Amino acid sequence: MYGIHKSQMMLGNHTTPFEFIFLGLSNVPSAGLPLFVLFLLIYLMTLVGNLLILLMICTDSHLHTPMYMFLSNLAGLDIFYSTVTSPRMLSDFFSKTKTITLPVCITQFFFFFSFICIELYLLAAMSYDRYVAICHPLHYIQIMHPKFCAMMVSVAWAGGFLTSLIHTLCTLRLTFCGPNLIQGFFCDLPQLFALSCTNTFVNVLVMFLVGIFMGSGALGITFVPYIHIFRTIKKIKTWRGKLKAFSTCASHLTVVFVFYGTLIFTYLRPTPRNGFSEDRLVSVVYTVVTPILNPIIYSLRNKDLKEAFRRTARKIGFLRYNTS
Template identity: 55%
Template sequence: MENQTIVHMLVLTGLSDLPSLQLPLFLVFLLIYFMTLIGNLLICLLIFTDSHLHTPMYFFLGTLACLDIGYSSVTVPKMLFDLLTQKRVISMKNCLTQVFFFMFLGTSEFFVLAVMSYDRYIAICRPLHYMQIMNWNVCVQLVSSMLGFCAVHALVHTLLLTKLTFCRSEALQSFFCDLPQLLKASCSDTFINVLIIFIFVILFGDVILGVTFYPYITIIRTVLKIPSKHMRSKAFSTCFSHLTVVFLFYSTSLFNYLRSNVSDQHSEDKLASVFYSIFTPFLNPLIYSLRNQELKISLRKALQRK
């Protein structure tokens, strides 16, 4: 058998190898990270303090904002540290911890976006039964069960990663510990890992996609029948904000994960990773706040009180 050295520290390629770009990238992404935190914290604060926003729709929006804060905080601080120090190394223990929280929070976002689609469907297509169907007990149970499932899902993948041996000296082609890149770096048989990913995608991926996109067929038909132009515009505005966030998150994440095993275009994969792990949490509060009149009114009132 060939002698292989088991590694306990992994090397990350980072965003760029050019020394002249390290400081500009650090400043740009530091600003984006601070704006991400401020934007999402502001949405959470407005929803918590304004009684007019104590509705299921804003409960799910607040949950999404909390997830975005954690989602960006899993990867960005480490990336900023690497840009500043140019060390780009991470221990296996820290790497697995990062994988767990990244998968837990990322999968939770998929579920929350699906639940938000269902919430919009009930609100627009069955408005008279909305508060009976989407009462607070149902909302809390949906979020709790969703977070529990996502934690188990992330834990399964993380535990399977602990069974692998990493003995390759090449750097991970990413700025954080991403599951596809870790499977590539392993010198063990990853058949079980890939099989579990495939099973989860088949069993639950189709359900999430269906719940996210199918309701909009009925929603669009119902909205077009609304006689009031103002109500029709308000409904379309809410749905458009949600669909924009869904499109950004789905397109970039699926692009990266579907291409990870069939392409060596690392720069394109890295760019997709930047979009779904950094820019999406940054853009979400902007998209919802700019197209949501109730959030604008709440923010205006809060500023006037101050």
């Protein structure tokens, strides 16, 4: 018996556990309440921070530019991204069984992986926006036309869901007839591969091919523009001019390194000796911590957002003064 409340369903000639069991973040019962409070605060801060960015961009006409249109999509995406895993994780702190059915598990993976891919494609679009702004400033308005920006955003969202759909459909061919314990607090592809009693060669091959064509494309579009950006900045004669040019893309570049860094460390690192503990720690970083870093990074390093926040605060104060 690999877990409690284990039901089974038939797929082909194999039996598969209808329910998986999350092992959670800690094996110590007394740590449940402190961890719940900590991650609840992080989740609420993620929601408030990203909603505040969305509110400022939508209501402040000074921020109705291509860069902030991309940023508003990124803020909304981070809300969806964290909501896929955090509410379920929080509820499991007070659950004795921590079970999840196979259809719900696959659905969670579909949306979770969709939002990862969408963020990759949005970051690529934002890199191109910064490239045009720094390397071709005189043609920025003509190139980054609202219709073109809307098209890039639409492609990012559609491409993310399509990429995830391909992996999800391949996952449906897997059968599960052995252990049903998932290390951590959400359904991810490597863990489903590890629990499957089906040969996963096809799944790994599809993941590799999709990664080559779509992942490397997003990676190239994200980083290649920065080669041209750095060359352009290098030609600027004054240090003040160099710093001013670099400051326009510093926040985006920081977010890119944080996001790619966590993904690479998660999926490409060697198998750790204390895999269970380290896997749980890494999963927390790229599912819970990363969504809250984006609003922090942009709010700390972005003068336009700071000014917009001050204007919004003054408007709220003015309205309160008038209503009183």
